[in-house]
Amino acid sequence: MSPHVPGQITYDLPECELMSSGHLACPGCGASLAMRIALKVFGPRTVLCIPACCWAVIDGPFPYSAAGVPVVHCAFETAAITATGVRHGLDVQGVQDVNVVAWAGDGGTMDIGFGALSAAAERNENILYVCYDNEAYMNTGVQRSSSTPIGAWTTTTPREHPKEEPKKNLVEILAAHRIPYAATATVAFPDDLRRKLEKAKATKGMRLIHIFSPCPPGHKSLESDSIKISRLAVETKVFPLYEVENGTRYTINHASKGVPVQEYVRLQGRFKHLKEQDLQLMQQRVDREWTFLMRKIELFS
Amino acid sequence: MQKVLTGNQAVAWGVMRARAQVVSAYPITPQTSIIEELADLVSEGKLDASFIKVESEHSALAGCIGASLTGARSFTATSAQGLALMHELIHWAAGARLPIVLADVNRAMAPGWTIWTDQNDTLSQRDTGWLQFYCESNQEVLDTALQAFKIAETIKLPVMLVLDAFYLSHTAEAIDIPEAPEVDAFLPPYRADIKVDVDNPRAFGGMTGVDVYMEFRYMQQEAMNDALRVSAEVDREFAQHFGRSYGLIEPYRCEDAEAVIVTSGTVTSTARDVIDEWRDRGEAVGLLKIRTFRPFPIALVRDALRGIPKVGVIDRNICPGFGGIFAQEIKASMYDMEERFRPAIYGFIAGLGGRDITPKTITEILEKTLHPEKTERHLNWIELKA
Numbered sequence: 096m097s098p099h100v101p102g103q104i105t106y107d108l109p110e111c112e113l114m115s116s117g118h119l120a121c122p123g124c125g126a127s128l129a130m131r132i133a134l135k136v137f138g139p140r141t142v143l144c145i146p147a148c149c150w151a152v153i154d155g156p157f158p159y160s161a162a163g164v165p166v167v168h169c170a171f172e173t174a175a176i177t178a179t180g181v182r183h184g185l186d187v188q189g190v191q192d193v194n195v196v197a198w199a200g201d202g203g204t205m206d207i208g209f210g211a212l213s214a215a216a217e218r219n220e221n222i223l224y225v226c227y228d229n230e231a232y233m234n235t236g237v238q239r240s241s242s243t244p245i246g247a248w249t250t251t252t253p254r255e256h257p258k259e260e261p262k263k264n265l266v267e268i269l270a271a272h273r274i275p276y277a278a279t280a281t282v283a284f285p286d287d288l289r290r291k292l293e294k295a296k297a298t299k300g301m302r303l304i305h306i307f308s309p310c311p312p313g314h315k316s317l318e319s320d321s322i323k324i325s326r327l328a329v330e331t332k333v334f335p336l337y338e339v340e341n342g343t344r345y346t347i348n349h350a351s352k353g354v355p356v357q358e359y360v361r362l363q364g365r366f367k368h369l370k371e372q373d374l375q376l377m378q379q380r381v382d383r384e385w386t387f388l389m390r391k392i393e394l395f396s
Numbered sequence: 397m398q399k400v401l402t403g404n405q406a407v408a409w410g411v412m413r414a415r416a417q418v419v420s421a422y423p424i425t426p427q428t429s430i431i432e433e434l435a436d437l438v439s440e441g442k443l444d445a446s447f448i449k450v451e452s453e454h455s456a457l458a459g460c461i462g463a464s465l466t467g468a469r470s471f472t473a474t475s476a477q478g479l480a481l482m483h484e485l486i487h488w489a490a491g492a493r494l495p496i497v498l499a500d501v502n503r504a505m506a507p508g509w510t511i512w513t514d515q516n517d518t519l520s521q522r523d524t525g526w527l528q529f530y531c532e533s534n535q536e537v538l539d540t541a542l543q544a545f546k547i548a549e550t551i552k553l554p555v556m557l558v559l560d561a562f563y564l565s566h567t568a569e570a571i572d573i574p575e576a577p578e579v580d581a582f583l584p585p586y587r588a589d590i591k592v593d594v595d596n597p598r599a600f601g602g603m604t605g606v607d608v609y610m611e612f613r614y615m616q617q618e619a620m621n622d623a624l625r626v627s628a629e630v631d632r633e634f635a636q637h638f639g640r641s642y643g644l645i646e647p648y649r650c651e652d653a654e655a656v657i658v659t660s661g662t663v664t665s666t667a668r669d670v671i672d673e674w675r676d677r678g679e680a681v682g683l684l685k686i687r688t689f690r691p692f693p694i695a696l697v698r699d700a701l702r703g704i705p706k707v708g709v710i711d712r713n714i715c716p717g718f719g720g721i722f723a724q725e726i727k728a729s730m731y732d733m734e735e736r737f738r739p740a741i742y743g744f745i746a747g748l749g750g751r752d753i754t755p756k757t758i759t760e761i762l763e764k765t766l767h768p769e770k771t772e773r774h775l776n777w778i779e780l781k782a
Contacts, residue, residue: 140594144462152603160599165592167465168601170484173458176450180420180462180470181592183446187417187468193594211458214451 104322106285109135113163120153123318125308125325126227127153128282130162130198133225136292139164141194142185144178146208147171148200149234149310150227172207174199175215178222186221194223194296201228201242205263216272219300226265226303229310237313244333245380246373247365248315254368261380265305266339273342274301279334281307283325287336287348294338307334315364327359332385337392345392356381397573403564406534406571407473407499407557408433410541412443413579416497417468417586420448420459425511426561427475427501453478457485457498464494465600467588469545472496475561476503476517483521490525490616492601495548495586497541498526499557501565502661502712504749512750513561515661515713519689519721525616527555527623528689530660534564535571536687539640542574542583546630549586551619561750563662574638582637620691627688644693647700649675650682655706655766656739658684658726663710663746663753670758681762686722694729701730707739708765710758712747719743719775742771746778 113134120127126149134141141164145151151168155161169177178197185193204212204226215222231249232238239249241263252258269277276298280288288306295302307328309321316324328334329351336349356378360366369377401409407430411419419438421431437443448459453474460470474482479500489496504514518528527547531537537559544555559565574582590598604612627644635641649671650656659667664685674681684700684707686693701707711720718724723743730738744761747753757778764771 139597142592142594154599154602156603156605157599157608160597160602162599163597165594165597166599166602167462167592168599169461170458170488172454173461173485176448176455176458177462179448180418180459180464181466182462183418183420183448183459184463184466184468184470184592187444187446187463188466190466210451211455214455217451218449 108285108289111135111138115161118153118161119155121312123311123321125282125321129227129306129308132285132288133292136289137194140192141196142181144169144174144197146174146199146203148203150198171203172211174203174208175212175224179215179220182222197222197224199226201230202232202240205241205265216269216274216301221300223295223302227306227308229308229313231313233310233313246369246377269303270339270342276302276340278338279305279336281325281329283322316362320362324362330354331356331359332381333359335388343395345395347392398570399573400568400570401534402566402568403534403537403559404429405433406538407541409573410538411471412437414542414545414583416445416471418446418463418470420450420456421472422450422453422456424475424478426503426565427473430473430499453481457482460496461489461494464496465592467591469586470496473499475501476505479517486521486524489554493552494554495552496554497544497548501559501561503561510749514748518558519713527553528558529687530558530689532662532664534569536642538571543630543634546583547627550626551623553619560662623691624693642687644688645696646685648683652680653682653704654680656682656684656704657761658709660686666755667758670755692725697729701739703737704739706765708742708744708761710744710746710761714745720745743774744776744778
């Protein structure tokens, strides 16, 4: 580890670098950084199953691929089952030391691919599912998904009628399937992300990592603010860092400082239309969810 | 080994003898007893396969696609609504050139809800790039299952094995089950040339630009052309091993026929009896069975029907807004034939939604074909209630 300089983040990541330059991510893309870190941890004996999502484009057009490991592009709603098929195919041929990873966006995970994901979780398939969550259909140009937060603008929830419903809670739903491991993470906490990826890689059965991923074009934020926004998502308690083992053992991984939600919101144009009263409601909702999570941690840690 | 098996059991035993490695499937009447039998064969250790018990047909085929990409021999089965739900991945499997075998038990499409047979479910998948074989008997079902894997793996295209609901799926007959070593000699393990391999990483199915997409479809069509030759060769090879063969089509008593009826599936067996009776009475009638629907054996059909004055096509399906689908294919195949050899072709819709096609039904069709004064050229509904 390099010496700590005040004001800088220091972290330890494996030297291994599988992802190459030349990929097609937008500047400031949280999902591309998440993949880079994930591949460092997963190593070369990894297969990625990627449905329709930003990463279907980021990896590069035929015959190019930036991932450095086999990439199975698959139909939108099939990330979990395609990874399952790959896993079973390798297993029956005696190949068991390969990490089979489904890598999908929030729409592919929480909307169209939700049935297949729930089924894979119920069967406790031996796959690692990563949802990089940019909170809308960004690849098609910012349409609302069930992961879009309440109050956010998207092209299908215009400013006059921003999204009225809260974001679907992926980790809680997967935890309710009692899968061996489910966790949240962001690229602004690389040590935490690395540790969770390592833990997920070493665990058998169904594993889920839910990575909050800033999207400058979709969130209407500065490319240079992506890490800051990720950090604020955690510190405002909007996106707490925690993990759930076997659906019942809760651990909080970072004591969020409780920075006002407004600090997070003001960096993103998708929330620009919100009024003071809306922000108060948002703060109340965040506080209530946090209390609820803390109760679970007290009871089930 | 002789055994009394239903058509659905015949599928399962064929899949077992083919040593499928991954089965990914979801229940639907009348397919269900295929996967029940497979579940037993796997749990008893008679089939060394991984059975993924998925939550939908869409996932059933997606699971096969994932497994097949790793080089595992993969199988699924479905019917009607299930096949329709798979449609997106039916295209995907063919476009990805994966040798998956799917057994579809022909069931009519809802609404209204029905579980009985007709061919609209599989014929709706005509343009997806799968081979389709329509079977007449349980023996043919088992034999075609074995042939299907060999054909699929040779040309790298998926194969649909089609059998009629209930007439085959739930009707038992004595069939010969080839011994495992003999099948192994006919069908060696699948060796994929290109597969998911961490030592040789590739991306499969990524973004494809206007510069190459069309060439991929061209190669698919070339493989389909090749499928005609390969299917015939595999059928011949099967005959050498097991003494049975089916051909891509089968002309039956067509010599000097004045009229020939065209059939597929179990209707063929009924029609054989009717043709035998008529021939015994001295009537010049014959039968053409279409076993291979995709690729459509255009040249063989042209040869079989060349110079026959009258042809009646029985379609247990309907393409609303056009007519019978087999009739449509046959007409298209014959269109540019010299006029003096080109038959008059009459289309007959019969037996939709599982209504029985009896000897009486076929007799009416034969009469309407042989004496077409009051027969519509394009579309005739048989035994339609007023």
